[in-house]
Amino acid sequence: MKITRADVEHVAKLARLELTDEEAATFTGQMDAILAYVDKLNELDTAGIVPTAHAVPMENSFREDVATPSIGIDNALANAPSRVEGFFRVPKVIE
Amino acid sequence: MKFQAVIGLEVHVQLLTNSKIFCGCSTKFGAAPNSQTCPVCLGLPGALPVLNKKVVEYAIRAGLATNHSIAPRSVFARKNYFYPDLPKGYQISQYELPICINGHLDIEVEGEAKRIGITRIHMEEDAGKLVHADIPGVGDDSCVDLNRACTPLLEVVSEPDLRSADEAVAYLKKLHQIVVYLGICDGNMEEGSFRCDANVSVMPVGSATFGTRAEIKNVNSFKFVKQAIEYEIERQIELIEEGGKVVQETRLFDPNSGTTRSMRGKEEAHDYRYFPDPDLVPLVISDDWVEDVRLSLPELPAARLQRYQAELGLPFYDAEVLTATRELADYFEACLSRYPQAKPVANWVMGEVTRGLNDSGLAITACPVTPDLLAELLKLIDTGTISNKIAKTVFEEMWQTGKAPAAIVEEKGLVQVSDTGEIERLIDEILAANQGQVEEFRGGKEKVFGFFVGQVMRASKGKANPAVVNDLLLTKLKG
Ligand SMILES: [Zn+2]
Numbered sequence: 001m002k003i004t005r006a007d008v009e010h011v012a013k014l015a016r017l018e019l020t021d022e023e024a025a026t027f028t029g030q031m032d033a034i035l036a037y038v039d040k041l042n043e044l045d046t047a048g049i050v051p052t053a054h055a056v057p058m059e060n061s062f063r064e065d066v067a068t069p070s071i072g073i074d075n076a077l078a079n080a081p082s083r084v085e086g087f088f089r090v091p092k093v094i095e
Numbered sequence: 096m097k098f099q100a101v102i103g104l105e106v107h108v109q110l111l112t113n114s115k116i117f118c119g120c121s122t123k124f125g126a127a128p129n130s131q132t133c134p135v136c137l138g139l140p141g142a143l144p145v146l147n148k149k150v151v152e153y154a155i156r157a158g159l160a161t162n163h164s165i166a167p168r169s170v171f172a173r174k175n176y177f178y179p180d181l182p183k184g185y186q187i188s189q190y191e192l193p194i195c196i197n198g199h200l201d202i203e204v205e206g207e208a209k210r211i212g213i214t215r216i217h218m219e220e221d222a223g224k225l226v227h228a229d230i231p232g233v234g235d236d237s238c239v240d241l242n243r244a245c246t247p248l249l250e251v252v253s254e255p256d257l258r259s260a261d262e263a264v265a266y267l268k269k270l271h272q273i274v275v276y277l278g279i280c281d282g283n284m285e286e287g288s289f290r291c292d293a294n295v296s297v298m299p300v301g302s303a304t305f306g307t308r309a310e311i312k313n314v315n316s317f318k319f320v321k322q323a324i325e326y327e328i329e330r331q332i333e334l335i336e337e338g339g340k341v342v343q344e345t346r347l348f349d350p351n352s353g354t355t356r357s358m359r360g361k362e363e364a365h366d367y368r369y370f371p372d373p374d375l376v377p378l379v380i381s382d383d384w385v386e387d388v389r390l391s392l393p394e395l396p397a398a399r400l401q402r403y404q405a406e407l408g409l410p411f412y413d414a415e416v417l418t419a420t421r422e423l424a425d426y427f428e429a430c431l432s433r434y435p436q437a438k439p440v441a442n443w444v445m446g447e448v449t450r451g452l453n454d455s456g457l458a459i460t461a462c463p464v465t466p467d468l469l470a471e472l473l474k475l476i477d478t479g480t481i482s483n484k485i486a487k488t489v490f491e492e493m494w495q496t497g498k499a500p501a502a503i504v505e506e507k508g509l510v511q512v513s514d515t516g517e518i519e520r521l522i523d524e525i526l527a528a529n530q531g532q533v534e535e536f537r538g539g540k541e542k543v544f545g546f547f548v549g550q551v552m553r554a555s556k557g558k559a560n561p562a563v564v565n566d567l568l569l570t571k572l573k574g
Contacts, residue, residue: 065114076132
């Protein structure tokens with residue numbers, strides 16, 4: 001798979017990253033090289049093998065439905081750049 | 096050209112658990128903003144989600160009740176997008192491997208039965224809430240409350256099998272009734288516990304390919320679903336007839352105008368880059384677990400409706416009204432277990448009880464006339480202690496005071512008069528005072544009989560036993 005500059009710009013936009021021209025060029029080359037390396041896996045015959053979602057062979061880790069104490073409003077908002085009363089305060093969202 | 100609408104619904108069902116889907120925070124509605132949060136639902140670095148087992152059980156319940164296969168293995172995935180109410184920058188959902196697949200519901204519209212396919216049901220977490228609070232100094236800024244973040248949801252995705260707004264509403268009502276019956280959702284549409292997005296497109300009648308669809312968001316009542324879909328169908332048809340083209344977009348329903356409008360700028364965000372969430376291990380559900388849940392399912396509305404007709408001998412109308420909600424059906428059955436005559440109980444529950452609830456705005460679970468008390472009242476009618484008519488007066492008093500019917504009858508002196516001597520005395524007085532009518536009756540005008548019955552009942556203040564009155568009157572008039 002060939003990574004194009006348009007791919008890099010699209011992914012950067014989705015991630016809300018602003019790239020300079022040089023960065024976009026550098027990353028296009030780097031990402032392409034990374035994918036080319038991973039592409040080696042395609043040489044293996046994986047027919048009939050279940051895709052692995054997790055590296056650890058584990059399943060079914062549950063908690064029971066019991067409400068436990070929360071951390072409190074001030075702790076919750078401690079790292080907020082801006083707060084008002086008990087809320088996180090964010091710039092207006094337009095819809 | 097004639098057009099045909101094609102509709103698919105995505106319904107979000109908020110689950111009635113005590114705690115959130117991936118952390119122990121409470122899900123109680125109406126708490127102070129951000130008071131029900133922790134590192135997991137705030138999306139703080141290093142916090143790890145752990146799945147609430149109850150959510151899985153509820154998902155299996157919903158799946159079985161809507162004829163799905165339960166996937167032996169399902170996986171959680173991250174849906175990536177940015178929005179201020181989504182602290183992690185992704186929503187944990189299910190994508191390629193949801194918990195329930197290939198279900199259906201049977202609906203009926205204008206007497207015609209139809210099977211609506213359900214593609215899948217998956218589990219996911221809710222986002223927080225953006226609030227435009229009226230707080231001094233906030234100006235245009237938005238406020239974020241993350242209490243709702245991480246609240247467990249099921250998303251139920253139908254096939255595009257619906258062909259009209261009425262079909263969509265019928266499907267939605269049926270699904271709503273089932274999740275409420277199952278006890279997994281409170282069904283409150285205004286508070287957002289049961290919300291619906293509608294995918295609507297139109298195509299020429301007979302066409303094999305669907306048109307371009309618009310997704311309508313924010314429809315939070317059955318009435319609005321109907322309005323929104325009907326408006327959207329009209330809009331698309333007009334657009335096409337004028338030579339325009341429907342664009343794939345998200346549209347917001349405005350309940351004030353009954354119209355839908357485009358939410359521009361959301362198009363780019365549709366690239367969600369799903370991938371399996373490495374923080375959550377796969378979910379494996381054994382056949383035994385599925386069977387356990389199946390055995391614990393309550394009797395579903397369709398089965399109950401059937402049983403009320405077949406076993407209790409009730410007409411379809413009664414059965415349908417009584418099974419509309421699980422609570423009403425439970426109330427009816429509680430009464431029936433104490434007074435085992437289906438039709439009279441049905442009449443009282445659909446009549447006086449329902450009227451009382453409507454007038455007072457109370458829920459059936461808060462009905463002041465308990466099944467015990469209603470059964471006692473019906474027994475008083477049976478034994479002839481009071482007439483059906485007086486029973487209605489007693490019922491009202493029971494509603495107001497919560498007192499037992501026998502106590503009210505005693506206190507107010509409402510005991511039915513079956514004593515022939517006393518009734519005879521009343522009849523004699525009335526016949527004497529209405530000689531003209533007596534002559535008419537004897538002259539063949541039998542309609543006057545009703546007049547005499549009314550007079551006697553009034554004179555007895557409704558307490559005379561109507562059967563006794565009839566008998567005595569007839570004897571005296573003819574004699
Ligand atoms: Zn939490």
